[in-house]
Amino acid sequence: MTGVRVLVGTRKGAFVLTSDGGRGDWTVEGPHFGGWEIYHLTGSPVDPNRLYASQSGGWFGQLIQRSDDGGKSWNPVGNDFAYAGEVGEHLWFDGTPRPWEFKRVWHLEPSRDDPDTVYAGAEDAALYLSTDGGLKWTELTALRTHPTGPSWQPGAGGLCLHTIILDPTRPGRIYTAISAAGAFRSDDGGDSWLPINKGLRSGEIPDQDAEVGHCVHHITQHPSRPDTLFMQKHWDVMRSDDAGANWREVSGNLPSDFGFPIAVHPHEPETIFVVPIKSDSEHYPPEGKLRVYRSRTGGDEWEPLTKGLPQSDCYVNVLRDAMAVDMLDPGGIYFGTTGGQVYHSADGGDSWASIVRDLPPVLSVEAQVLP
Amino acid sequence: MIRVLLPAHLKNLAHVTGEVRLEGVTGPAGAVTQRSVLDALEARYPMLLGTIRDRHSGKRRAFVRFYACEEDLSNESPDAPLPEEVVAGKEPFIVLGAMAGG
Numbered sequence: 001m002t003g004v005r006v007l008v009g010t011r012k013g014a015f016v017l018t019s020d021g022g023r024g025d026w027t028v029e030g031p032h033f034g035g036w037e038i039y040h041l042t043g044s045p046v047d048p049n050r051l052y053a054s055q056s057g058g059w060f061g062q063l064i065q066r067s068d069d070g071g072k073s074w075n076p077v078g079n080d081f082a083y084a085g086e087v088g089e090h091l092w093f094d095g096t097p098r099p100w101e102f103k104r105v106w107h108l109e110p111s112r113d114d115p116d117t118v119y120a121g122a123e124d125a126a127l128y129l130s131t132d133g134g135l136k137w138t139e140l141t142a143l144r145t146h147p148t149g150p151s152w153q154p155g156a157g158g159l160c161l162h163t164i165i166l167d168p169t170r171p172g173r174i175y176t177a178i179s180a181a182g183a184f185r186s187d188d189g190g191d192s193w194l195p196i197n198k199g200l201r202s203g204e205i206p207d208q209d210a211e212v213g214h215c216v217h218h219i220t221q222h223p224s225r226p227d228t229l230f231m232q233k234h235w236d237v238m239r240s241d242d243a244g245a246n247w248r249e250v251s252g253n254l255p256s257d258f259g260f261p262i263a264v265h266p267h268e269p270e271t272i273f274v275v276p277i278k279s280d281s282e283h284y285p286p287e288g289k290l291r292v293y294r295s296r297t298g299g300d301e302w303e304p305l306t307k308g309l310p311q312s313d314c315y316v317n318v319l320r321d322a323m324a325v326d327m328l329d330p331g332g333i334y335f336g337t338t339g340g341q342v343y344h345s346a347d348g349g350d351s352w353a354s355i356v357r358d359l360p361p362v363l364s365v366e367a368q369v370l371p
Numbered sequence: 372m373i374r375v376l377l378p379a380h381l382k383n384l385a386h387v388t389g390e391v392r393l394e395g396v397t398g399p400a401g402a403v404t405q406r407s408v409l410d411a412l413e414a415r416y417p418m419l420l421g422t423i424r425d426r427h428s429g430k431r432r433a434f435v436r437f438y439a440c441e442e443d444l445s446n447e448s449p450d451a452p453l454p455e456e457v458v459a460g461k462e463p464f465i466v467l468g469a470m471a472g473g
Contacts, residue, residue: 035380036380057380058434058471059378059380059432059434059435059468059469060380060381060384060422060423060432060435060468061421061422061432062421063384063418063421063422076384076418079420079421079426080420080426082426082427
């Protein structure tokens with residue numbers, strides 16, 4: 001292992017942080033695409049030099065950038081994210097119908113075995129696929145046109161498709177999550193979708209057993225246990241052991257079960273991490289103490305991790321795509337804050353240090369191990 | 372020859388430094404219009420597709436403005452002839468980001 005590369009998307013550009021396997025000294029490169037919002041910056045699992053970035057902004061819209069040399073150089077690829085067929089309508093905040101309107105790409109998910117194949121999750125919610133390295137994007141329409149689609153309403157961040165998980169063992173199985181529609185699973189490569197929200201309880205909607213309408217913030221999975229999913233919902237940390245068919249709450253003794261990111265330890269499939277935030281309106285840590293909470297029991301029992309993190313006067317947030325792990329041994333954990341800090345732990349979360357402290361607000365963090 | 376001034380972000384994207392000079396721009400019936408200039412601009416710099424106007428409807432993006440000869444042409448018809456000074460290359464066609472949207 002020659003090192004690790006951490007890809008950071010921010011409100012005003014992208015940054016690339018690199019270190020050797022010891023993860024003690026870091027080099028910070030950037031900003032790339034200065035002035036643009038980088039909702040997500042990520043790399044191919046099979047070719048770490050193949051990177052994709054979602055670049056957007058209020059003035060000039062959406063671009064996708066691709067690097068074939070690990071981020072040294074970038075080229076814009078395709079940005080034609082058209083809704084295929086009849087556009088249709090979803091519900092607006094006030095309950096009135098509103099036509100789907102493309103706004104931005106929140107998340108890019110490269111294939112596990114082909115660097116030219118990559119999925120994109122968009123706002124307003126839709127799933128796109130490119131098989132030519134991002135040049136051409138085709139909507140997988142079955143998700144947006146799901147019979148429940150006309151009842152989907154945006155969360156505060158928009159009607160965004162923010163989570164895409166490509167199952168590591170079952171070809172064609174894809175998980176997605178949409179705020180505030182919920183989680184969905186396809187077993188046929190996106191040709192059909194099943195809402196998987198049974199067991200979620202959301203006080204913000206009248207019917208607790210509603211098939212859709214849940215504000216899922218993020219879902220994660222350990223590759224060795226693909227049927228076990230962990231979810232950070234608007235409120236509640238949830239777990240499923242049957243590929244999303246049923247969920248149960250595992251918030252346990254967390255000081256708040258509101259939050260955005262959730263991650264699984266790279267080598268311990270029952271060890272998970274969350275960053276509790278005080279409430280749906282108070283998007284900062286309880287008591288002004290930035291604490292990552294770790295459960296070694298797959299939920300229910302949680303311990304605060306504080307060493308190296310600010311324990312007073314801290315009022316930052318950690319957004320849903322801003323936590324990641326590397327596959328080194330011992331495993332590394334990373335997260336970025338809306339205050340521009342990127343923290344990492346090289347010992348499974350026992351202690352933390354900042355890599356960089358004064359970036360623009362961090363939107364996404366991904367970690368790559370370099371061969 | 373049509374002179375086009377792009378905002379910094381789009382110059383970076385198109386890898387140009389100064390103003391863009393477009394030769395042979397003609398629209399319907401030989402008129403030089405906003406649409407014909409943008410068509411020629413996007414043909415030469417395809418990475419600008421979708422950044423100034425919608426790729427399908429052709430509608431100007433909400434926070435983009437078009438100025439020329441000290442006039443705001445943003446809400447003019449895309450098929451209206453541009454001022455003679457722009458057509459003659461004496462004045463640039465200016466594309467810029469509005470005072471919002473950043």
